[in-house]
Amino acid sequence: MHTRYNIYAPIHKALRLFMTDTLQGLGRMDLDDAQDLADGLARLDALLDGASAHLRHENDFIHPAIEARSSGASGRVAAEHREHLDAIAALRAQAAALRALPEPAAAHRLYRQLAAFVAENFEHMDVEETRHNQALWAAYSDAELAAIEGRILASIGPQEMGQWLHWMLRAFSPAERAQLVGGLPPEARPPVLAQAQALLDDQDWAKLCRALAPVSSPAALAA
Known part of the structure; x- marks a missing residue:
């Protein structure tokens, strides 16, 4: 059986590892070790930057492709993307508060908030890999999907590309x-x-x- 071109699978596999690795690191973080705290929050910053960029790529390239041939099919996920941006802003604010005052309650609150964000994203990515892929496969050939992915890759700078390669190679x-x-x-x-x-x-x-x-x-x- 022919396996269709899956534009979501590789980046989502990398993102899942990026998220779980960062979450585990946040849970183990030593608040009495200034370097460990700085490293843990830097990893969180990198994840939030990566998640924001990933949302932009999907919004700018994949959703317009879906809407061009199946109007309204990306509406649910687009709304969730807006919620994710709000969640990312809230996580950044919590991280800034923890940097300013490293205390256990704030650290655990940030950990729980990130865990909820990861959990929601796991469900969200599954919708994209099922419903969105079905819409894409019904409307586009594999060659056309590869071309869409090529445009996404062409829009990514060297630093961001290096980060995604890090997680892809590991995942x-x-x-x-x-x-x-x-x-x-x-x-x-x-x-x-x-x-x-x-x-x-x-x-x-x-x-x-x-x-x-x-x-x-x-x-x-x-x-």
Whole structure:
């Protein structure tokens, strides 16, 4: 059976890991260690920046594509996106309060608030991967969906791209990871392979090297 082009799956897999990793870090944060507090809140800042950018990409590229051929089909998710922006603003305010006064009650309040945000986003992403994908698949070919994704990627700057690659490389299965790296232009592979080698354990790195052997030479990086 032909598997349709899933514009949501890769970025959502990365985002789920980004969210859960940040949530766990926030729960373990040591308020008596200034560096640990600063690092934990910096991770939260990065997540909120990434989530905001992800919303913009979907609003600017995917929703207009859905609406162009199925008017009103993105309305529910668009409304939830507005709620997510409000939640992100509230999380930023709570984080600022914790920076100013690091006390346990404020830390736990921020942790619970982020947990609720993550939980809602998990349900939200499932709606996108089911209802929105059905609308996209009914209206667009795989080539057209790949072109939409290409426009999204072209709008992303190097710093943001590096962040998403970090989470994708960690979140993906070995086959997905090999497909990601193997699909890059040859000149773009070396920095991504270097990033992968730094992030992956020996077993996953070896699997990536074996998968890419016919098209690349990542083993040279392992020397």
